[in-house]
Amino acid sequence: MRVAAEQLQPKVHEWAQKRPVSTQANPLVGQDRALAAIKQTMRIGGRYAHGYVVTTPGLRIVDVLQELQARHQWVHFERFDWLYLANPDSANEPLCVNVPAGSARTALQGLMELFELQLSERETKLEELRTTYPNERFLTYIERIKDKSFADLPGNELAMVIVESAAQQDDFVLCDRVTETSLFGSIRLQSVGGTISSELHLIQPGALLKANGGVLAIDAEELLTQPGLWRKLKYVLRTSQFHWPQPGEANIAAYYQPEPVPIHLKVLLLGERSIYAQLRELDSDFDNLFPYLADFSAHYPLSQFAIEPYFNYLAYVEREAATLPLAPSAIPLVLKYASRLSDYQTELSLDTIALMQLLREAAALAEEQQLAQIEHDTILAVLQQRLQRDGYIAELSRRQILEGQVYIETSGSVIGQVNGLTVVTIGGTEFGEPARITATVHYGDGDIIDIDRKSELSGSIHTKGVMILSAYIANVFARSEEMSLSATIVFEQSYYEVDGDSASLAELCCLLSALAEAPIAQGLAITGAVDQFGRVQAIGAVNEKIEGHFALCKERGLNGQQGVIIPSANLSQLNLEPDVIAAVAEGNYHVYAIDDVAEALALLSGDNQEQLYARIEKRLDQLQHCEPQQPWYRRIW
Template sequence: MRVAAEQLQPPIYTWAQQRPASPSANPLVGQNRALAAIEQTMRIGGRYAHGFMVTTPGLRVMDVLKELQQRYQWMHFERHDWLYLANPDSANEPLCVNVPAGAARDVLTGLMSLFEQPVKERSKLLTELREKFPSARFDAYLTRVSDKTFDDLPGNELATIIVESDQQTDDFVLCDRVTDTSLFGGIRLQSVAGTISSELHLIQPGALLKANGGVLAIDAEELLTQPGLWRKLKYILRTSLFHWPQPGEANIAAYYQPEPVPIHLKVLLLGDRSIYGQLRELDRDFDNLFPYLADFSAHYSLSQDAFLVPYFDYLAYVEREAATLAVTEEALPLVLKEASRLSDYQTELSLDTIALMQLLREAGAVAQAKAQEVIDHEAVLQVLKQRQQREGYIAELSRRQILEGQVFIATEGEVVGQVNGLTVVTIGGSEFGEPSRITATVHYGDGDIIDIDRKSELSGSIHTKGVMILSAYIANVFAKSEEMRLSATIVFEQSYYEVDGDSASLAELCCLLSALAEAPIAQGIAITGAVDQFGAVQAIGAVNEKITGHFALCEARGFDGKQGVIIPKANMSQLNLEPDIIAAVEANKYHIYAIDDVADALALLTGENQKQLYARIEKRLEELQHCEPEQPWYKRIW
């Protein structure tokens, strides 16, 4: 099936017409699955009800957390101010006290007034403090010091505030640079007159204590790369108590042990799916502690059930964060085209915020250089061309080798047992598509297909699997009842690196069948696709890069109207080609064919139908069955 020009990219102009007059910025568009998980997580309390957020490339975590904070409050949220107060019975064991959020400084003022009054006159003030700052721990402390004076308290300090909170705000505290100190805090040491010691003001809280009573988000990768932090976090979550470690190094004798802090919070780990999978597999406690998965998507689906308009709310958020010029109506289709390209599918749009922000900022800079006040079509188009030019150096060098004849790739004429496959080359951080010459020869033998790349250890396991599948197809078609008397060899010519992947198996099969039938293959048509044991053509990756690589070679040599590529029909939903390719297809200078069976590929490559080709192969095999192979000359002379 010849692919029409309008099928070579998503319907970007139709999409652009759906933009509402006043979209509302929203970073959580397309995240319904993840939001449902977050909502459920926020309804549950207890030690075994934490969550894992699968974050995607380009997701701005701080923006997401701010939006979640506005939408969902943890139902068990309860903020307090936390203080350490001097222990009248031990200078090295200060007492942990919580008071209502925002009241810590008033509490300290009240305590100072209490200690300044004579013991016999404190009754009224004690009652006022208990009523004004209701807290079981504070009440117990007042009882403990009701008859104490400043002189009865050890050390030089009365108290230190370790956490001050806002009663009205359910803060999502983010710990993205995870260390022992940043997450758990610590106790510093001081040297006074040669004596190593610690005091109240040297107690420093970490993110865990700052989030106590609310929600703590932790970068999972950072957490797991620090030895011992994961075990320490698990212990705190299981026991709901935070014990301070002994301050200083192991060789410093300085005993200072503040009372443990009761912990009551919700933890959200942030990381990619591989980290989530490793934790589930390697830690038996993980599923119990983190049963809720909030799976954030990298793409906005445009399936039949989805609605495109909300995506413009997401783009409004991207424009706001990019803080650049406004995007005009005529520029919007190119932005949508790039969003679709980033997702690899015509039915999806990317939610990679950072990538889209970079596009708008680059386009804004181009527009400003032209003294424009908006981002128009030409500004976005220029940015896309500049990116191709920046990233295309290695591809140009590789193509030059073909154009200069150092690497032989034919783009016209017909040859038996030779076909142009489409490959993707990854080298030096660049990835690009280019054609690769595949050849096959046949000779008298026992039906084996020899993969020269495999014999020379230049074949990856997936490529080897592809060759074995096409061998099974040929055996299934031509050797069901008796052994084949023809063997074949197949190779990627002028390939000096490992070949992997099964996307060339269709090209290799067509090349073998051409050699067996002695049917010439058109060299102007390149082909890509995987094939199964029954000849069905299956999808492959990087279809746009492969087409672009072959098109660029044909364009450099000049079109003859017969050149093109064959791709699997299953890949049509991934087509998102450049305007020059679309224009060449529309002008019938270049052709793209989508197929779903090897028979279609053979018809396009050889001009003959499958039955004709297979009949010639079977006739050739039948003739070989009834003739003996000629003896070598060294045997005949005897």
């Protein structure tokens, strides 16, 4: 099937027309699945009800957490101010006390006023403190010091406020730079008169204590790369108690053991899906502690959602990018770019950072041109500049073909030779280019020899593809008797490992061409995987492959006979550059979509499958009933 130019990119102009007059910035568009999981997580309390959030590339987690805080407060949210107070019985074991949020300073002032009173005058103040701060720990502390003066307390400090909720209003606390100190805090040491010791003011809280009573979000990768922190966090979550480690190193340690802090919070681990899979597999405690999965999506599928909400997401991107406004003419190109990032025509990317980079780059160009808005031509110029910046390696590779150092034909017909489509990833650059595949046949027992495999230049998936096409050949031509022909097949001028099964269709067509002695059109390049029954299956990087072949043909001059053959299953991924679309619209270049090897053979050779297979059967039958020719040295004798 010849693909029309209109099918080579998403329906971006149709989408752009549905842009609402007014939009409301929203970073959580298209995240219904994740939001439902977060909502459920926030309704559950207890030690075994934490969650794992799968983050995606380009997701700005700070913005997401702010939006989640506005929508989903933890049902069991409860903030306190936490203090360490001097222990009247031990200088090295301060007592942990909590008071209502925002009242730590006034509570300390009340304690100091209590110490200034005579014992006989304290009852009224004591009753006032009991009524104002009814927390059990504070009441217990009052009972211990009600008949003591400040001088009776060890040291010269009364208290240290470790968490002051008045200064920490957010339900969500993010710990994205995870160290033992940033997560759990520390107790520092001091040297006074040659004596190493610690005091109340040297207690430094971490994110765990600052989030106590609320929600703590932790970067999972950062957490797991720090030895011992994961095990320590699990212990805190299981016991709901935070125990301070002994301060200092082994050779300078000083005994200082503050009372453990009761922990009551919700933990959300933030990380990639691979980390989640590893934790589930390697840690038997993980499923118990983190039963909830919030799976954020990298794409916005238009098959499930209307296009209009996506413009709210774009409004959020524009706000965060803080650039010139987008003109209506620029919207289709932005949507095209978002679709290209997602690899599907009916999906749009939610990669905030990538889209912000595009808008900021376009805004810089627009300001240089003294424009009031980001126009269509501005976005187009930015995308072309990116192709220019990233295209050096691809240009060098293409130059080798143009200069004849790498032999690739783009016109004429050749038996047993076909242009496959490959993707090269090198130096941080990915681009498509054609690769010449050749096949030869000779008298033998039906073996198909993959030269790349024999020379150890074939990856396991490519080897699997060759074995599948071998099975197809055997199924068609050797059901009742052995084939008398063997074949060799190879990627010519390939000096690196070849992997993937996307060339298996090209290799099969090349092999059948050699068997039938049918010429293949060199102006056409082909990609696709094939199964044992000849059905053509989808491949990856279809846009890069088409654009790589088109660029070569364009350099040599388009003649209207050139094009590519791709699987029909990849039609939903087409999102090509404007010059490719224009060439297809003008009939100078063609894109064909197929479902079966028979369609590929008809396009490449001009003959239908029955004609080709009849020629192969005839050739095999002739060889089957003739004696093999004796070697030349035996004929001499």
